[in-house]
Amino acid sequence: MSGRMMVVRRSRRSADEAKAEILKAAERRLKDGGPEAVRVQLVARDVGLTDAAVHHHFGSREGLMAALLRHCARDLRATLQSDIAGWRGGVPDLARLADLFADFYERRGYARLALWLSLTGVRDKGGGILNDLVDALHAIRVARFQQAGLRAPERADTQYLTALIHTTALGDALLGDAMTRSAGLSPGTAARVGFRRFAIQVFERLLDAPR
Amino acid sequence: MSGRMMVVRRSRRSADEAKAEILKAAERRLKDGGPEAVRVQLVARDVGLTDAAVHHHFGSREGLMAALLRHCARDLRATLQSDIAGWRGGVPDLARLADLFADFYERRGYARLALWLSLTGVRDKGGGILNDLVDALHAIRVARFQQAGLRAPERADTQYLTALIHTTALGDALLGDAMTRSAGLSPGTAARVGFRRFAIQVFERLLDAPR
Structure with a gap:
């Protein structure tokens, strides 16, 4: 690409547009090759910018990676909000959450x-x-406990439950196959699916008032 | 170190002794600096061997790392066996397990x-x-379910429960602080301790027959 073309392309982008494009390219590289594949030089090439331009917007590779994680967190939070809004009649969809x-x-x-x-x-x-998610799950638990004539659980209890759901999802994403194999289950999809179904049932039981 | 000294030191060790010493040095480096710190050259220096000798015993860095994980698995399994043998009266010590x-x-x-x-x-x-661990937990569950007049759970159910305990421990070890923070808990030891206590209570409840 000639220097003139670079100037023309760059001049069309605002700083916010450039950052959004860089993050999008970084996200693609993360998905295809993991963190090691997210490199300033490669991402810059993907979007037709110089390395210096990427550094200007994100400071460093670490800065780019941190921005990418914040970008994901915003996306996750927004997706969760719209999912939670769809929980009709106080019935959480934990399978969809998983x-x-x-x-x-x-x-x-x-x-x-x-x-x-x-x-x-x-x-x-x-x-x-x-x-x-904590707020939504806690409201559901408070209603169920009260209906059963029990004192409402502490909010901290629902925070721990949410952290447990999150920790399970994280460990499963990172080494799920090793986890099911460690318990003697056959490697493969069936064990992973069975494990997720089991975990969801456990979390659903924890939302209910103890009987 | 002179070539003559190397020969003298090496001749004193059997192959098994050398492998055990290499693994011990690799284990120390893993503990202090993580996987990146486990390098053939550094481990060889730690135990007074050449790089070639370490390669001879483990094939490659990947071979050394895989041997280190198997070494850990054997150690974990032996420690678990002796722990399980100490569960008096069929009461598992899940806090000690955590x-x-x-x-x-x-x-x-x-x-x-x-x-x-x-x-x-x-x-x-x-x-x-x-x-x-699956065997021990399943025997406890079968006894408790039968005592409650319920049909014994499937062994697969206890395998999934064991995988859940394991996945929670793994996720907690890797990113425990981020997990509790994600649910709005204050960063620090109190949240980590509270989370582990909560998880142990959940797992204990899952060992019991449903009421």
């Missing part, structure tokens, strides 16, 4: 990205990306 | 090693390292 986590963490590679950032020492101070 | 997993996976770095191997494409065909 699919959502599997899509983000396993298929799109975000579990490995989160781990990569953690190992690189990039500290993410953010928290509460599942706050909407 | 500590055991945290020790192996988080403190000693085996969760990151397992993931490293998986990402490197080294396929571990082994399975069933938690078979003894």
Whole structure:
């Protein structure tokens, strides 16, 4: 590509547009090749920018990776919000929730990205990306406990339950096959599907008031 | 070190002794610096051998890493067996089990090693390292269900439960702080401890017959 073409292409983009395109390219590379495949040089080439331009927008490779994880967190949060809004009659769709986590963490590679950032020492101070899920699950639990004539559970209890659902999804995305094999289950899809179904039943039981 | 000294030192070791020393040095490096710190050259230096000698015993860095994971699996299995033997009166000590997993996976770095191997494409065909745990938990469940006049659960159900305990321990070891923060819990030890206590209570409840 000639220098003139670069100038023309770049001048058409605002800073926000450029950042969005860079993140989109980085997301594709993450999905196809994992964190190691997300390199400033390659991403810059994907979107027709110079390395320097990518560095200008994100500071460093670590900065790009952290921005990518924040981008994912926003996306996950928005998807969750719309999913939760669809829980008719206070019945949460935990199977759909498990699919959502599997899509983000396993298929799109975000579990490995989160781990990569953690190992690189990039500290993410953010928290509460599942706050909407906690709120929705807690409202359901409070209603069910009250209906059973029981004292409502503490919010912290539902926060721990949400963290358990999240931890299970993460571990399953990273090493699910090894986990089912460790318990003597045959390798393959059947064990993975069976495991997810089992976990969902466990979480559904935990939403109910104890009998 | 002179060539003569190398020969003298090496001649004193049998092949098995040398492999055990290499694994011990690799284990130390894994604990202190994670998978990236386990390098053939460094491990060879630690035990006073040449790189070629380490390659001779383990084939490659990947071979050394895979041997290290098998070494850990044997150790975990033996520790589990002795722990399970101490469960008096059919009462499993799930808190001690959680500590055991945290020790192996988080403190000693085996969760990151397992993931490293998986990402490197080294396929571990082994399975069933938690078979003894499955057997012990299943015997307890069968007894409790029968006492409650209920049909005994399928063994597969206990295998899934064991896989859930394992997946939780793995996810917690890798990104426990991020998991509790995602549910809006304050960062730090209190949330981690609270989360582990919650998970143990859930698993204990799952061992019992439904009421």
